[in-house]
Structures are given as C-alpha cells and as structure tokens.
Amino acid sequence: MDTIDIIAVAVCIAACGGLWWLAEHAERVKSPKWKMFWLCVPVLALLITKYGPDWSLLPLYIGSVIAMIGFFTAAKKSKQFLAAAGAVCMLLTYPVCLLNPYYRAKDYYGDFKKLFGCMRGHYVLTEHKNIDWDALYDKYEPQFREIQHDQDAAANALTWGALCGEFHDGHVSYNCSIRDIKANNKAIADALGNDYGLSVMRCTDGSFAAVNVDESLAKYGIRNGTVITSWDGKSPDEVSKSSPIYGSSLMNVNYSENKIVLRLEAFPDIDNEIFYSGLLCAGIGGDSVDVSCMDENGSEQTVTLTKIGDYIDRLSETMDILHKGVNIGNLQWKKLSDSVACLRIKGMSYDTKSYNSSDDEAYSEMKDEIRSTILKYQSEGVKDVIIDLRDNNGGSPHMVNGIVSMFAPKGDHYCCTNGVWDEKKQCWAVDENGNYVKGEEITFKGEDILDGGRVIVIVNANSVSAADMMTKEMESMDNARVIGFTGPNGSSQAIGVKRVSTGLLSFSNCVVLDKDGSIMIDSGADRQSSNGDGVEIIPFDNDAIRGLFDEGNDYLLEKAIEMLS
Amino acid sequence: MLDIMRSQFRTMTRKTMVHILGVLLLAASTIMLFMNNAVSDDTGSVPTATEIIPETATLIMSLAMFGTTFVASIIAGDDFLDKTINNELIAGRRRYTSYFGRAIPVMIAGPLISIALCTLPYVIYGAVNGFGDTLPVGNLILRVAVGIFPLIRLSAFCVMVLFLFRNPIGAVMSNMAMPMMGMAVVVGGSSFPFLKAASEKLWLVSPINFVSLGKIESWYTYDLELETYYTYSTAIPASDIVLTIISSVVMTAVYLIIGYHYFHVDDLE
Numbered sequence: 067m068d069t070i071d072i073i074a075v076a077v078c079i080a081a082c083g084g085l086w087w088l089a090e091h092a093e094r095v096k097s098p099k100w101k102m103f104w105l106c107v108p109v110l111a112l113l114i115t116k117y118g119p120d121w122s123l124l125p126l127y128i129g130s131v132i133a134m135i136g137f138f139t140a141a142k143k144s145k146q147f148l149a150a151a152g153a154v155c156m157l158l159t160y161p162v163c164l165l166n167p168y169y170r171a172k173d174y175y176g177d178f179k180k181l182f183g184c185m186r187g188h189y190v191l192t193e194h195k196n197i198d199w200d201a202l203y204d205k206y207e208p209q210f211r212e213i214q215h216d217q218d219a220a221a222n223a224l225t226w227g228a229l230c231g232e233f234h235d236g237h238v239s240y241n242c243s244i245r246d247i248k249a250n251n252k253a254i255a256d257a258l259g260n261d262y263g264l265s266v267m268r269c270t271d272g273s274f275a276a277v278n279v280d281e282s283l284a285k286y287g288i289r290n291g292t293v294i295t296s297w298d299g300k301s302p303d304e305v306s307k308s309s310p311i312y313g314s315s316l317m318n319v320n321y322s323e324n325k326i327v328l329r330l331e332a333f334p335d336i337d338n339e340i341f342y343s344g345l346l347c348a349g350i351g352g353d354s355v356d357v358s359c360m361d362e363n364g365s366e367q368t369v370t371l372t373k374i375g376d377y378i379d380r381l382s383e384t385m386d387i388l389h390k391g392v393n394i395g396n397l398q399w400k401k402l403s404d405s406v407a408c409l410r411i412k413g414m415s416y417d418t419k420s421y422n423s424s425d426d427e428a429y430s431e432m433k434d435e436i437r438s439t440i441l442k443y444q445s446e447g448v449k450d451v452i453i454d455l456r457d458n459n460g461g462s463p464h465m466v467n468g469i470v471s472m473f474a475p476k477g478d479h480y481c482c483t484n485g486v487w488d489e490k491k492q493c494w495a496v497d498e499n500g501n502y503v504k505g506e507e508i509t510f511k512g513e514d515i516l517d518g519g520r521v522i523v524i525v526n527a528n529s530v531s532a533a534d535m536m537t538k539e540m541e542s543m544d545n546a547r548v549i550g551f552t553g554p555n556g557s558s559q560a561i562g563v564k565r566v567s568t569g570l571l572s573f574s575n576c577v578v579l580d581k582d583g584s585i586m587i588d589s590g591a592d593r594q595s596s597n598g599d600g601v602e603i604i605p606f607d608n609d610a611i612r613g614l615f616d617e618g619n620d621y622l623l624e625k626a627i628e629m630l631s
Numbered sequence: 632m633l634d635i636m637r638s639q640f641r642t643m644t645r646k647t648m649v650h651i652l653g654v655l656l657l658a659a660s661t662i663m664l665f666m667n668n669a670v671s672d673d674t675g676s677v678p679t680a681t682e683i684i685p686e687t688a689t690l691i692m693s694l695a696m697f698g699t700t701f702v703a704s705i706i707a708g709d710d711f712l713d714k715t716i717n718n719e720l721i722a723g724r725r726r727y728t729s730y731f732g733r734a735i736p737v738m739i740a741g742p743l744i745s746i747a748l749c750t751l752p753y754v755i756y757g758a759v760n761g762f763g764d765t766l767p768v769g770n771l772i773l774r775v776a777v778g779i780f781p782l783i784r785l786s787a788f789c790v791m792v793l794f795l796f797r798n799p800i801g802a803v804m805s806n807m808a809m810p811m812m813g814m815a816v817v818v819g820g821s822s823f824p825f826l827k828a829a830s831e832k833l834w835l836v837s838p839i840n841f842v843s844l845g846k847i848e849s850w851y852t853y854d855l856e857l858e859t860y861y862t863y864s865t866a867i868p869a870s871d872i873v874l875t876i877i878s879s880v881v882m883t884a885v886y887l888i889i890g891y892h893y894f895h896v897d898d899l900e
Contacts, residue, residue, distance in 0.1 A: 098893060101893060101896075102893075137889065137892070184850070187850070188852065188862075422857070424856040424858070464855075482855065484854045487854070487858075487860045489860075492860075492861075492863075493862070494852075505854065508855055508856075560853065562850070562851070562852060575852050576852045576854060576855075
C-alpha cells in the first residue's frame with residue numbers, strides 16, 4: 067500500500083477522533099463555527115494523495131461522508147456515533163487495499179486502446195506495409211485484457227514488443243513508464259534465457275559460429291569461431307525462432323541495474339533479421355543444453371553445457387563488441403593514419419537551435435568546424451575520410467544534408483521529397499491510386515571538400531532514420547562507399563509519439579518520399595528496404611570473429627582503412 | 632425573495648469594482664492571446680482564432696473562472712460586510728429568502744460572466760486576425776454550453792464558502808483556490824501530481840471540470856521543412872456530457888444544502 071494512502075487513512079481516522087472530542091466541546095461552547103470542522107474530513111480524504119483517487123479507497127471516502135453528516139445534526143451522541151462509524155469505515159480501507167489486486171491498478175488495457183487507436187489513425191505506412199489493423203486488434207486485444215486482469219507489467223512489455231514487431235518498422239517502439247522499468251527489463255531478460263557461456267552468430271556462408279565464448283568452455287574445445295551445428299538437437303536459427311522475442315532487435319541495449327529501459331524493435335529489413343537470427347538461440351534451454359559443434363579436427367562432437375548466468379549480460383556484451391564504433395564523441399574526429407581520418411557521428415544533432423530549424427544554413431557553424439578540421443588534416447597529408455555511422459539513431463535530415471554536402475561532388479544533389487498536407491481532410495494527401503502526393507523536393511549543393519579524396523561510411527542495422535537517409539545519399543556518390551556487416555536499419559519516415567500513463571509509443575507519422583513518389587527507404591510488405599543495395603557487405607567469417615572477439619579490434623574500421631590504402 | 636434577487640442583479644450592474652475586475656480579466660485574457668501568438672508563431676503567418684484555441688483554451692477558461700468567484704464573493708459578500716443580511720433577518724425575513732435570494736443570482740450571473748470572459752477574448756482576437764475554420768464552431772459552442780453546468784456548481788461552491796466564512800475577503804481567498812488549481816494543472820500539471828491525477832481521473836466531478844472542457848485532443852505531424860500540421864478532435868462523447876451535467880447538478884445541490892444548513896443555524900453575531 068502506498069505510504070501516502072496509509073497516511074491519508076490515518077489522518078482521517080485521527081480527524082474522526084477529533085470530531086468525537088469536538089462534539090462534546092461544541093455542545094458546551096454553543097457556536098456554529100465548530101460545525102465547519104465536520105466538513106474538513108472529506109477534504110482531507112481527497113487532498114492527501116499523490117496519484118489521485120482510487121476505487122480501493124472507497125471505504126475512506128464513504129467513512130469521511132459518514133463523519134461529515136455530523137455537520138447536519140445537533141445532538142452530541144449522534145455526532146459521536148457518526149464520527150466513530152466513519153472511523154470504522156475508514157479502517158476498512160487498509161484490508162481492502164491490501165487484499166484488492168486492483169488497488170492502484172494500472173490501466174494497461176485502456177492505454178493499449180488509446181495507443182492502438184492513435185497509431186491506427188496516424189500511422190503513415192499502413193498501405194505500404196499492408197497493415198491489417200482489425201486483425202492486429204483481434205489478436206492483441208484479448209492479450210491486453212488478460213494483462214489488465216493480471217496487472218502483469220512483464221507481459222505488457224513483451225506483448226508491446228510483439229505488437230511493435232508486427233510492423234517491421236524501426237520507428238515503431240514502445241517504452242514503458244518509469245514505474246514499470248524493473249518489470250519490463252526483467253521480462254525481457256527472462257525471455258532471453260540462460261547464459262551457457264557463448265553467443266551464436268550466423269556467418270555469411272550460412273553456418274553458425276560461437277562468439278564471445280567464455281573461457282570455461284575451452285575444456286570442451288569451444289572457442290570463438292567454433293562452428294555450432296545444432297542446439298539441443300535443432301539448428302540454431304530454428305531454436306531462435308522459438309524465442310518469444312524472435313525478430314526483435316535489442317540493439318539499443320545498455321543494460322545496467324534496471325536504469326536503462328530495454329526496448330524491443332523489429333528488423334524492418336529481412337536481411338538484417340537473418341544476420342542476427344542465431345543470437346537468441348544461445349539463451350534457450352533448461353539447466354543444461356546439448357550443443358553440437360565441430361572440433362578442431364573437423365569432426366562433430368556434442369557437449370552438454372550448463373547454465374552459468376543470465377544471457378542478457380552476455381548478449382549485451384556481444385552486441386557491444388559487434389556494434390561498437392570508434393570510441394569518441396559525436397562529431398569528433400580521430401586521425402587513423404597519415405592519410406585517413408575518421409569522423410564519428412552518433413546522432414544527427416548538433417545543437418538545439420539548428421535542430422529546430424528547417425534551414426540547411428542553420429548548420430553553417432557545424433560545417434565551419436568540420437571544414438576547418440578537414441583543412442587542418444589535409445595540411446598534415448590526410449586525403450580520405452571514414453564516417454562512422456554505427457548505432458546512429460537519427461535526428462535532423464538537414465544536418466545530414468549539411469554533412470553530405472561537404473563531401474559530395476560539386477553540383478546539385480537530391481535528398482528526399484516532402485508529402486503534401488491536406489488541410490481539409492487533416493491528413494497527408496493521396497492521389498486517386500492511393501499514393502502520397504509529392505510535395506517539394508529537398509536538394510543540396512555538393513562542395514567536394516576532399517577534392518578527389520575518398521569517403522567510406524560504416525553502418526550497421528542500428529543506423530536508422532536520418533542515418534538511413536545519409537547512407538542513401540552517400541551510396542549514390544561516386545567518391546563514396548558504404549560498408550557494414552549488414553545494411554542500415556531501413557526506416558526513414560519521421561516519428562510521432564503518444565504518451566499514456568503506462569508508457570509511450572512512437573511510430574512513423576510523417577511522410578518522406580523518394581524522387582518517384584514512392585515511400586523512401588522503408589520496407590514494404592516484402593520486408594526489403596530500398597536502402598542498402600549499395601552497401602558493400604563485409605563477410606562475417608572466421609577472420610571477422612577472430613578480429614572482433616579474440617583480438618578486440620574494430621574489424622569494420624580496419625577493413626575500411628584497408629580499402630583506402 | 633425576488634426583491635433581494637433584483638437588488639443583487641442591480642448591484643452587479645452598478646458596482647464599479649465588478650466593472651473594473653471584469654474589464655481587467657477580459658483585458659488580461661485578450662492580451663494573453665495576442666502575446667501567445669507573438670511568442671509561439673515564428674513562421675510569419677498570424678494564426679486565426681480557431682487555430683489558437685487548442686493551445687490557449689484551458690488557460691483562458693481557468694482565468695474566466697475568476698469571474699464567477701469574484702461575483703459570488705464580492706456581490707453577495709458585501710452584504711455580510713455592511714450587515715445587510717443581519718438587517719433583513721431582524722426585519723423578519725425568512726432565512727431561506729436571504730440565502731437563495733443571493734445564491735440564485737450568483738448562479739445565474741457567475742456562469743454568464745465566466746462564459747463571456749472565455750469567449751470574448753477569442754471574438755476580439757478573431758475580429759483582428761480572423762476566425763479561421765480550423766475547429767468546427769458547433770463543437771466549440773457545445774463545449775461552452777456544457778461548461779455552464781460546472782460553472783453553476785462552482786457558483787454554488789462559492790456561495791457555500793461565502794456563507795461559511797461570512798466575509799467576502801476570506802471567501803475570495805478560498806474561492807480563488809479553484810481557478811488557481813485550474814491554472815496549476817494547465818501550466819505545470821506534472822509538477823502537481825495530485826492535481827494532474829485528479830483532473831484526469833476525476834475530471835467529471837473535479838472543481839476544475841470547466842477547464843477540462845477546454846482541453847481539445849490534438850495530434851500533430853510535420854514535414855521535412857518542420858512545418859507543423861495539427862489534427863483536432865473537438866467532439867465530446869455524449870456520456871461525458873451527461874455525466875458532467877449529473878455530477879454538476881448533484882454537487883450543486885450538496886453545496887447549497889451545506890451552505891443553507893450552516894446559515895440556518897448561524898447566529899450571525
């Protein structure tokens with residue numbers, strides 16, 4: 067029971083005690099002024115609260131009204147009886163609150179209906195992704211009804227994760243409220259399962275390999291790169307698919323003592339989902355699992371691995387190793403060799419003023435900084451630049467234009483096209499075929515500051531939104547290459563956010579179109595993003611595993627340097 | 632009783648203090664609308680009256696609530712200061728005529744003044760900058776019409792407080808709590824979790840129900856030039872209208888009964 071409610075009931079009971087005494091006193095003094103005190107009890111009952119009224123506090127409210135009736139009576143005994151009856155009624159509040167599972171119940175079901183209704187009304191990719199809202203409602207409504215009945219915050223987190231996953235949109239995600247972070251994180255951690263001392267990744271050749279392997283598995287001959295042929299008798303990707311959160315990305319994980327919200331997001335692009343498809347299997351099993359792997363002699367062996375902890379910790383570590391970019395701040399530079407420097411872009415945001423501006427010129431200060439750094443490096447012999455976009459969670463497209471314009475060949479370049487807002491219908495305008503009407507094209511002028519130098523952009527499946535746009539623009543430039551183990555995320559429509567008491571939902575809410583009027587970048591029902599076709603996929607093989615997990619190197623960065631040398 | 636009511640209405644129309652407060656509140660609300668426009672609009676185009684309603688209505692409505700509290704506290708309260716009520720009772724008037732002769736005019740004039748205070752600023756603003764057609768006028772009128780009931784309840788509350796305190800200054804101070812609560816929710820709801828929770832969970836019976844009626848559900852989207860586009864939902868569900876009316880009528884009765892009961896036994900010193 068909330069402390070403030072305990073205090074409210076106690077204070078009101080004490081007030082009833084005061085009324086008992088006042089009944090006698092008022093009779094002696096014979097002044098109506100004392101009557102006013104009988105009105106105070108309901109006021110106290112309503113005001114001493116932090117989260118507002120609650121049905122479980124009904125005995126408190128009824129008790130206060132009973133006590134207040136003393137206001138209308140003159141007889142001392144009646145007043146005292148009413149005060150006592152009110153106090154007894156108020157006392158019932160304690161057992162009612164303690165025994166009632168719906169005491170201060172959170173409105174998961176109501177919030178689901180609000181969020182779902184809002185998204186249904188404003189999601190801009192319904193046609194593009196062929197979303198069947200009625201089917202989704204029919205599927206999830208009973209689940210949220212049950213969550214409401216059970217007041218199950220953990221199930222709420224997982225169910226929202228699954229619902230968001232249905233959209234295969236990197237911009238559709240649910241964040242629980244602060245009060246539910248612990249349950250949310252525990253639910254996801256539990257869903258990830260047990261740690262058996264390794265993670266499993268799918269290699270480019272289709273095989274599965276052990277990565278981030280615990281030293282204790284050396285006795286079984288399992289090391290980083292060991293080929294895993296089966297997990298509890300099944301193929302690793304098949305086992306992964308049995309996970310309740312399969313198809314969800316946990317790539318924004320920064321898991322630490324329940325301070326960070328673990329968030330489930332779906333992979334918009336099927337290729338990215340396949341790349342990570344082995345990861346979840348390594349947490350699935352009981353106290354022990356039978357793992358078949360190839361030994362050093364090339365023969366298959368089966369070992370029994372026992373649980374040594376929770377998989378969430380190892381998975382977080384694995385993702386950190388896979389995704390870590392150059393370890394410097396946003397828009398910071400690092401000279402990698404005599405001829406190569408690296409610009410790290412963690413988010414497409416420079417400062418608040420420029421972020422809230424629609425003018426590319428708002429980024430002139432940022433461009434001046436970048437320009438002066440490049441000129442300084444050029445004076446030291448630097449010719450080529452690596453731009454690290456890994457784990458870039460997006461931001462302003464105008465900042466993208468500001469940066470890309472500096473490296474782009476001279477001349478006009480296309481960025482993207484606005485939709486057209488229909489003021490009358492209060493929605494994005496569509497033509498007779500149901501396609502969004504094209505608005506103004508956004509372009510920028512290239513500067514070619516490197517003057518013939520080359521640019522390599524490194525991306526991963528977490529390079530999303532404005533980073534997706536930047537990838538698309540860089541792909542089309544002759545002097546640039548984009549590399550990664552996967553393509554970028556594949557989501558570029560701008561987002562809207564709806565907040566309710568139990569969490570908040572963000573989803574694609576603003577239309578961003580390509581030159582031909584089609585939806586820009588975001589994958590459709592086929593789950594193939596139009597972005598990333600120009601990305602040079604770096605094979606995830608034994609060399610990559612050794613470099614990343616044994617030697618602790620930034621394998622993709624090394625590859626980029628190698629390409630430039 | 633009718634002559635007491637007539638005298639109350641006469642005082643309302645002739646008392647300078649009422650005129651000054653009315654004009655001040657109207658001026659404050661109107662200036663606020665024009666200033667809000669100056670601060671919030673950086674696109675160069677001046678928003679019309681219906682465009683600024685969603686953003687400003689709750690604040691203007693909480694200001695308008697002061698109209699009711701002032702009318703109740705100052706007009707009827709004056710009769711406690713100059714002992715008019717005492718003289719009426721000495722002259723043989725029944726207590727219920729003195730009580731309801733004041734309560735009824737307050738419950739008529741208070742809501743009318745508050746409604747005027749929350750609509751006139753938009754009329755003035757619209758006359759200068761245009762009314763536009765962002766929101767359907769019918770729904771807005773319905774909201775204002777439904778708002779009369781919570782205002783009647785507020786008037787009854789003010790009358791109750793006035794007859795408990797028997798002092799216009801004390802009553803003004805106490806009654807101001809209501810519009811102040813409304814403003815607190817509008818301006819800094821998250822800083823007052825109780826008020827926020829109460830206004831959301833109990834908005835139908837909350838004293839600031841009137842302000843809640845000014846809250847128009849909105850959603851916005853934007854394009855790549857950061858031009859913002861709003862969609863509004865101005866309709867009120869029929870169930871909310873019915874519950875607002877029922878809760879207002881019930882609570883009005885409760886407040887009037889409490890006030891009259893106290894006045895009935897009061898010795899008036």
